[in-house]
Amino acid sequence: MERLLSNTYEAQLLRRKYIFNIFPMVNPDGVVLGKYRLSYSGNDLNRKWRETSARLHPEVYSIKQLVRNIHRINPVRLMIDLHGHSRKKGVFFYGNTYRKQPHSCQELPYLLANLSSSFCYRSCSFLRQRSKEGTQRIAMSDILKLPFVYTMETSFCGN
Numbered sequence: 001m002e003r004l005l006s007n008t009y010e011a012q013l014l015r016r017k018y019i020f021n022i023f024p025m026v027n028p029d030g031v032v033l034g035k036y037r038l039s040y041s042g043n044d045l046n047r048k049w050r051e052t053s054a055r056l057h058p059e060v061y062s063i064k065q066l067v068r069n070i071h072r073i074n075p076v077r078l079m080i081d082l083h084g085h086s087r088k089k090g091v092f093f094y095g096n097t098y099r100k101q102p103h104s105c106q107e108l109p110y111l112l113a114n115l116s117s118s119f120c121y122r123s124c125s126f127l128r129q130r131s132k133e134g135t136q137r138i139a140m141s142d143i144l145k146l147p148f149v150y151t152m153e154t155s156f157c158g159n
Contacts, residue, residue: 018077021070026059036084046083049139064140071144078108078148081136085153091116092123094137098147105147 004011004020014020025031029040037044041056048057052064070076085092093109105126113121132138141149 019074021067023063026063046136047134049136050134050142064143067140068143076144076146079136079140079144079146079150081149081151083151083153084156086156088123088153089155089157090120090123091118091152091154092120093125094132094135094151094153095124095126096128096137096141096147096149097126105150108148108150 001022004014027035027037027039027045030036030038030045033040037046039045039057039059043057045057045060048060049064052061054061067076067079091112093112095105095109098104106124109119109121109124112119128138135151137149137151141147
């Protein structure tokens, strides 16, 4: 975020060309209790993006509604959910597959791997698994009809 807000030519160009909507951590109450995936109410918010309750998952529900409203006014082109990973090292993406152009969703991760030695393209996955249907990446891709929805994972353990 510091780089995006900086006065560099690249940052200024990005801000002129794109609108960035940045949402804070959705489960700070759970993190305070040592639960990085669960909210205070015991819900895994990483799996509540498809079937969301305003009462049980207000954080996810609110973000989902806001993104839908933004998308109606100014179509969202890219969405990235940031996560920490407890086992894999480095930085990598989980992405989708776009049937019309199967490799198009792999282009951004491929470019990032060529720009940063911390980014590991081999660790990326573009599979759609039934167990992940409730994730932001899959649910919001279906809702917005947008193939470029990713989860970016960064190792808890460094590179």
